[in-house]
Amino acid sequence: MDTPSRSAVATHSLVERCRLGDREAWRDLVEEYSRYVYAIIMRGYRLSESDAEDVFQDVFARVFERLETLRDDDALRGWIAQVTRNLCSDHLRRAHPTEELSDETVTDLDERLADLDMALAVRQALVRLPAGCADILDRFFCRDQSYRTISAELDLPAGTIASRISRCLDRLRKEIGGRDPTPAASGET
Amino acid sequence: MDEHELGRLIGMLQPAPSDWTRAARELPFLSAELDDILNRARGDERFRRALRTDAGSALHEQGYDLSPSVVAHIMRRLPDDDPQS
Numbered sequence: 001m002d003t004p005s006r007s008a009v010a011t012h013s014l015v016e017r018c019r020l021g022d023r024e025a026w027r028d029l030v031e032e033y034s035r036y037v038y039a040i041i042m043r044g045y046r047l048s049e050s051d052a053e054d055v056f057q058d059v060f061a062r063v064f065e066r067l068e069t070l071r072d073d074d075a076l077r078g079w080i081a082q083v084t085r086n087l088c089s090d091h092l093r094r095a096h097p098t099e100e101l102s103d104e105t106v107t108d109l110d111e112r113l114a115d116l117d118m119a120l121a122v123r124q125a126l127v128r129l130p131a132g133c134a135d136i137l138d139r140f141f142c143r144d145q146s147y148r149t150i151s152a153e154l155d156l157p158a159g160t161i162a163s164r165i166s167r168c169l170d171r172l173r174k175e176i177g178g179r180d181p182t183p184a185a186s187g188e189t
Numbered sequence: 190m191d192e193h194e195l196g197r198l199i200g201m202l203q204p205a206p207s208d209w210t211r212a213a214r215e216l217p218f219l220s221a222e223l224d225d226i227l228n229r230a231r232g233d234e235r236f237r238r239a240l241r242t243d244a245g246s247a248l249h250e251q252g253y254d255l256s257p258s259v260v261a262h263i264m265r266r267l268p269d270d271d272p273q274s
Contacts, residue, residue: 023214026214034209057213057216142203
């Protein structure tokens, strides 16, 4: 599944502005990819929290420094993933110089990383949904908030949360499928 | 893709800690300051010791206004003290 989060033109513009040192563009790039990089490090390579923070900063530093070398701006996601994988592998080689990854471990890793690519595509579709939908799905599935907490924080009737989540998932599925989202259900936009 | 699978995939991309993302946003624009600080720490034992004691204050006294996450980044790169000294 490869659902771009933005048009090729917008991605090119974002990368170009970052190359020129535009802080706002860089902030947007970090915002868009920070979860993905974090997940590759933590879920893919399962580094410890303190090692992960170092690698996380190194990834974004390297991406910033080497944006000039990215020949195809549309390949940004794949390139960031590759930079992250390389730095995680370098870290593991330094930390465990005598250990070789078994074929089984490599296969598991590849499967986890493929899963994260799908998760990013879903995430990028999610942020294209109306803000209300993106927010409620993020609260429930990412921030692990209960119906009661969501109800209190968004000032919505508790009895409507489940149906809103279900409708928003339906819209998300359609967004991923490339079809127009269904018309907004009341209160979700 | 059913609802369960969608929910699982949404949940896989948790937000990175906010101080990590803040540092990632700031660090590329602070490379000159970071180089200065780390070069000085390499050559100035007293400054290095002050950083280890209270990095935030030591840097503030030198005129740097850095967020805690950037200070933490510097501290992770601080050279080890020479065990012979």
